[in-house]
Amino acid sequence: MKRIVISFLTIFLFTVTQAQDINSQKLRLDLAYLIADAANGFPETLNSFKEKTIYNTSYTVKRSLFGIKNKGGLFYKPPKEKTKYTEAEAERFYFGQSFKPEDSFYELIRDSLEIIFDATAKEAGLKKNKIKPPKEYKNKWDEYTYSSNNKPAFGFIKYKETNAIYVSIYSPFRPKDIAPPLKTLGCIVFSLGNFTYKYVSPVYGQSLEDIRDTKALAARAFSNSGIAEKDYQYTWYPNKTFYDIQQMFKKPIIVQEIGGITVK
Incomplete structure (x- = not known):
């Protein structure tokens, strides 16, 4: 993860001067900050516990992309075992933020996010993977993660019906208030x-x-x-x-x- 952070900051320094406007600079800076914080378990991003459901545990945040805190959050998903109908899932602790076509900065995310992630992955030696959705959600979205040794560092989902985009940045740690899985x-x-x-x-x-x-x-x-x-x-x-x-x-x-x- 340290190498990812260094590579991302290097790309940021080389590209920020070429950014078309201040919003492009802000996007690169916010992504660099969140990736760096993810490497340490999001100590600077995490604000407070929000709620726990059967699907995940969520937290409010101090930082987010473009400072839109009500659109972003931290989430912990416990591991899931393989069943006859679904594959096993590893536990995940990640920052997530959605962008809809009517939202501010949506076009910038649509046009620039994948380019930034592709460049970062190339420098850091990450593999870009297209994730196959469950059968019941076939053709509903396109999901990509950038991983090392099958552990994702960041990624995004593009929903086909709504054109919404969901950005994810992963940490190798779990939240401090979450006990190790039994x-x-x-x-x-x-x-x-x-x-x-x-x-x-x-x-x-x-x-x-x-x-x-x-x-x-x-x-x-x-x-x-x-x-x-x-x-x-x-x-x-x-x-x-x-x-x-x-x-x-x-x-x-x-x-x-x-x-x-x-x-x-």
Whole structure:
């Protein structure tokens, strides 16, 4: 990441004098600042905790592109395991800001952002990758990331229907208030009634040695699921992920995740 910062600042110094106007200079300066701060975990950009949802944890920011703080933010996405329908996703901590056609500076972002990122990536030895969207979002957007060893440094998304552009700058660290992700120790699989459905609750923790009572664990997992029925059977599968369980059962059995639980 240090090399990326140095390369970006070098490009900035060589190109800023050639910028057509002050807004082009501002874009390069803001990008350089955010990339440099990302290398240290965004200590200068992060302002305060905003909210936590099932998708991510978000934070307000002190700095953003062109100073438009209400359009930018910091986001932490926890890792996701592979399933039958989706690929695994690594955890991500990144700055994100969107630009719509009606927004200020949209045309500058549209015309200059990719050129700046391409030049920076070339100097830093980053690889430009086009990310394939999920099947249900095919032809909805074009996404590019600039990465080293499959770890993204920055990137952008161009949405085809709205023409909006989303800029992302990634940090190699997670926020200080986010604990390291827990391991998947195994899965509890519930069977009800005619056994057509298998309900799966992944179990997260640090070690299998922490699991002393699978019956109590299953009762807590089933209670958290919200399923109205009370008569169930369960099987504990240590060292198995939800994807592993999906692969174990074939049609006509339907495998459904009901939410995971932690050991402690």
